[in-house]
Amino acid sequence: MLAECAELGGHGIVGVSLSIGSFPAGGLEFKAIGTAVRAPGAPSLREPFSSHLSGQEFAKLIHAGWVPAGLALGISVGARHDDWLTVGQTRWGAGNAEVVGYTELVNDSRHDARQQLEKDVRRMGGEGVVVSRMDMRVHERECPMQEHGKDHIVEVTIVGTATVRFASVAKPPPPLAILSLDPQRRQAARVRLGR
Amino acid sequence: MTDQQSTELSVEGVPQDAIRRLAELRPGRPGAIFTSDLSVNEFLLVREAGFRPLGLVLGSSIYHVGLQIGRWGKNQELDVLSQAMYHARELAMTRMEAEADALGADGIVGVRLDVELKEFGNDIAEFIAVGTAVKAEPGAGGGGVAEWRNNKKQPFTSDLSGQDFWTLIRAGYAPLGMVMGSCVYHIAHQRLGGKISNIGRNVELEQFTQALYDARELAMSRMQAEAEELHAEGIVGVQLRQHSHTWGSHTTEFFAIGTAVRPLREDHVIERPTMVLSLDG
Numbered sequence: 175m176l177a178e179c180a181e182l183g184g185h186g187i188v189g190v191s192l193s194i195g196s197f198p199a200g201g202l203e204f205k206a207i208g209t210a211v212r213a214p215g216a217p218s219l220r221e222p223f224s225s226h227l228s229g230q231e232f233a234k235l236i237h238a239g240w241v242p243a244g245l246a247l248g249i250s251v252g253a254r255h256d257d258w259l260t261v262g263q264t265r266w267g268a269g270n271a272e273v274v275g276y277t278e279l280v281n282d283s284r285h286d287a288r289q290q291l292e293k294d295v296r297r298m299g300g301e302g303v304v305v306s307r308m309d310m311r312v313h314e315r316e317c318p319m320q321e322h323g324k325d326h327i328v329e330v331t332i333v334g335t336a337t338v339r340f341a342s343v344a345k346p347p348p349p350l351a352i353l354s355l356d357p358q359r360r361q362a363a364r365v366r367l368g369r
Numbered sequence: 370m371t372d373q374q375s376t377e378l379s380v381e382g383v384p385q386d387a388i389r390r391l392a393e394l395r396p397g398r399p400g401a402i403f404t405s406d407l408s409v410n411e412f413l414l415v416r417e418a419g420f421r422p423l424g425l426v427l428g429s430s431i432y433h434v435g436l437q438i439g440r441w442g443k444n445q446e447l448d449v450l451s452q453a454m455y456h457a458r459e460l461a462m463t464r465m466e467a468e469a470d471a472l473g474a475d476g477i478v479g480v481r482l483d484v485e486l487k488e489f490g491n492d493i494a495e496f497i498a499v500g501t502a503v504k505a506e507p508g509a510g511g512g513g514v515a516e517w518r519n520n521k522k523q524p525f526t527s528d529l530s531g532q533d534f535w536t537l538i539r540a541g542y543a544p545l546g547m548v549m550g551s552c553v554y555h556i557a558h559q560r561l562g563g564k565i566s567n568i569g570r571n572v573e574l575e576q577f578t579q580a581l582y583d584a585r586e587l588a589m590s591r592m593q594a595e596a597e598e599l600h601a602e603g604i605v606g607v608q609l610r611q612h613s614h615t616w617g618s619h620t621t622e623f624f625a626i627g628t629a630v631r632p633l634r635e636d637h638v639i640e641r642p643t644m645v646l647s648l649d650g
Binding site: 185186213214215216217219220223227231234235236238241243263264266267268269270271272273276277280281284288291292295296300301302303304305306308310312313314326334338339340348349350351352353354355356359 | 384385386387388390391392402403404405406407409414417422427429430431432434435449452453456457460464487489491492495499535536640642643645646647
């Protein structure tokens with residue numbers, strides 16, 4: 175996707191959506207789609223930036239003096255065997271308590287994914303990252319080592335946009351508080367709050 | 370963006386400056402990197418309110434939520450389950466607060482507290498609390514605010530969105546912490562005689578109504594008790610949720626959650642918002 179943008183003479187891509195799906199002929203297909211943009215008159219970049227932000231969000235960020243540096247990913251996979259302690263805590267009559275084994279698995283995997291994300295951001299030279307998606311998938315599998323044993327596997331994926339400050343812009347205008355008189359907008363806002 | 374603004378931007382050479390900055394990027398910048406899951410709007414409004422995002426913080430607990438059998442014909446609170454739901458959420462929130470404490474944060478905004486069933490097995494749910502830790506700049510809240518943390522020396526927590534947080538600070542209030550109350554209630558089954566006499570009649574099922582009132586009241590009063598502990602003046606953004614989780618139709622959890630606030634100054638006057646009426650669709 176970045177190669178196509180560079181061919182068009184673009185400086186970067188906004189509105190990137192990343193999807194992962196299974197491919198009919200076998201294997202996984204990773205798809206990235208976005209819109210290439212260019213700042214007229216600016217020198218070309220070695221590597222165009224990419225960002226999951228929509229057009230409006232991108233404009234607002236530039237207004238405020240930040241520019242997206244690139245799409246950052248943090249991925250981590252963790253696995254843990256269900257030992258007798260864990261099995262005991264998950265049994266039907268086990269009572270209400272925290273399942274320590276699974277909690278550790280989940281927390282460690284997420285922590286590692288966040289560290290990978292930070293490494294990715296540093297690699298790009300970014301100052302910060304705005305996270306757009308944090309997913310966690312859990313699988314169970316038969317343990318290859320122990321008969322009747324089970325393992326749990328956790329996959330954490332974090333996707334975000336790394337950002338960096340650029341200095342030239344003066345303080346942006348303060349936000350204007352508005353109250354919409356549209357009945358549909360206010361109804362929609364009420365429904366959203368009720369979640 | 371108006372025509373005037375876009376001309377101003379290109380006169381100042383803003384897009385070109387942005388690209389020049391990107392061209393200078395080198396890997397391995399020293400210093401801390403902030404992470405945040407606020408949207409762009411929220412990020413800019415939180416900065417406008419005088420707070421700087423420090424990092425994404427989260428806490429989670431995988432909890433086994435088992436059964437508690439209630440008496441078939443009686444409305445009653447299932448206190449073992451109430452305790453469990455409360456404890457699980459408290460574990461998640463405490464871990465998230467500990468991460469924020471480690472970052473030296475003054476508070477956490479945009480907290481999402483969710484319960485999700487994952488493929489760990491039946492009756493096992495993940496309680497997860499995610500938010501963005503922030504630090505107050507010197508002029509935040511109109512300046513002169515000595516301490517943003519609450520009376521428990523913990524960073525404040527708030528499930529308010531960036532927009533609501535900005536409005537709250539402008540109105541002269543500061544968040545103290547999220548307060549919650551939970552009640553798991555077992556609603557009595559109707560006796561057979563009662564069912565038969567109600568056939569073909571439109572009638573209020575009094576014991577159901579009473580049960581729901583009692584359960585809601587318990588959940589809300591527990592939430593209020595937490596706010597009193599924090600010496601709050603009030604609770605904003607209250608949500609009252611109802612879940613059956615995996616327990617079936619006669620057992621429901623009532624969960625009340627909100628953000629406790631304290632005043633920053635005597636008056637709470639905000640400028641009147643501009644009223645707009647959209648002309649499209």
